[in-house]
Amino acid sequence: MPTQDSIPTLSFDSILTQYRESLKWLDSLGVNYQHGRVCKYLRIFEEWNRSYKTATSEDAKNSYPAFIYSIQEMWDFISIYEAFKLTPTSELSGIITKLKDGVKGPENLFDETPKSTRARNFIFEAVMAAKTHKPTRHCSAILDAETDTGIRFEKSSVWVECKRVTTEKKIEKNVREASKQLQHAISKKVGSNHRGLVALDVSKILNNGDRIFVASDSTSLLYEIDLMMDRFIREHSHIWQKIITSKSPKILGVIIKYDFMASSDTEGLVSRCCQWAINPRNQISPRDSEFLHKLTAVLKDSD
Numbered sequence: 480m481p482t483q484d485s486i487p488t489l490s491f492d493s494i495l496t497q498y499r500e501s502l503k504w505l506d507s508l509g510v511n512y513q514h515g516r517v518c519k520y521l522r523i524f525e526e527w528n529r530s531y532k533t534a535t536s537e538d539a540k541n542s543y544p545a546f547i548y549s550i551q552e553m554w555d556f557i558s559i560y561e562a563f564k565l566t567p568t569s570e571l572s573g574i575i576t577k578l579k580d581g582v583k584g585p586e587n588l589f590d591e592t593p594k595s596t597r598a599r600n601f602i603f604e605a606v607m608a609a610k611t612h613k614p615t616r617h618c619s620a621i622l623d624a625e626t627d628t629g630i631r632f633e634k635s636s637v638w639v640e641c642k643r644v645t646t647e648k649k650i651e652k653n654v655r656e657a658s659k660q661l662q663h664a665i666s667k668k669v670g671s672n673h674r675g676l677v678a679l680d681v682s683k684i685l686n687n688g689d690r691i692f693v694a695s696d697s698t699s700l701l702y703e704i705d706l707m708m709d710r711f712i713r714e715h716s717h718i719w720q721k722i723i724t725s726k727s728p729k730i731l732g733v734i735i736k737y738d739f740m741a742s743s744d745t746e747g748l749v750s751r752c753c754q755w756a757i758n759p760r761n762q763i764s765p766r767d768s769e770f771l772h773k774l775t776a777v778l779k780d781s782d
Contacts (some may be wrong), residue, residue, distance in 0.1 A: 520552050625638075638664050639677075684711075686739040693743075697743045737753075739751075759771050
């Protein structure tokens with residue numbers, strides 16, 4: 480159940496405007512970002528936006544990679560801002576806590592170590608909440624969830640545990656931990672309209688953050704990233720299926736997400752490719768299968 484059909488593109492000025500607005504919003508929430516990686520991305524972006532038209536090949540070689548990777552990081556904060564900018568601050572305590580931790584961490588994704596993943600782990604939880612917060616589609620993030628996040632949809636509460644997985648060897652451990660957390664959370668809920676999903680960000684498995692994916696054109700790029708998701712699920716789903724099918728049938732499946740920077744040779748465009756999919760548990764009930772299809776349709780909407 481993939482959730483993306485196109486690759487959005489924006490002008491540099493549009494991205495810069497949105498990011499500045501997101502930083503003002505962080506300021507209004509009391510998030511101290513002024514001395515960390517978040518401000519560094521703004522400076523890198525502003526510098527390249529001013530100079531790229533006159534940059535020499537040597538300038539481009541030295542500055543362009545940092546600019547590209549800054550866009551990837553900036554977009555997470557933009558998506559969180561766009562999802563929650565109209566939500567009263569009084570309802571955002573959980574998101575604010577994630578953001579206060581999330582603005583920390585190493586500047587570059589490829590410099591991240593097992594001891595410095597905490598910041599981006601929290602950002603993934605906030606991005607997951609943002610992805611599901613679509614009030615106009617009667618789908619909203621549960622902002623006071625005791626799990627990492629939650630989704631309120633069709634009179635049901637879907638509790639979500641989020642894990643950023645950095646190597647293939649760690650998939651099983653992370654899914655097992657998330658499933659255990661979900662089992663515990665759901666067991667305390669009263670009523671039948673409580674479900675669970677494990678959410679995995681596998682971006683670092685597919686790209687450690689130190690390279691740009693290249694395709695011949697945008698159509699090929701879209702095809703390749705869809706194929707990448709299909710291949711990942713086909714090769715790894717047996718790992719999580721054996722775990723979640725041994726747990727409560729209320730754990731409906733696994734959300735897979737990855738994002739990376741890409742370019743197309745023909746158009747000369749650079750894009751941030753973000754792909755989401757839901758892999759239902761084996762032998763899911765018809766009712767729950769229909770529920771996931773409807774949820775996927777909502778998540779498929781552009782942010």
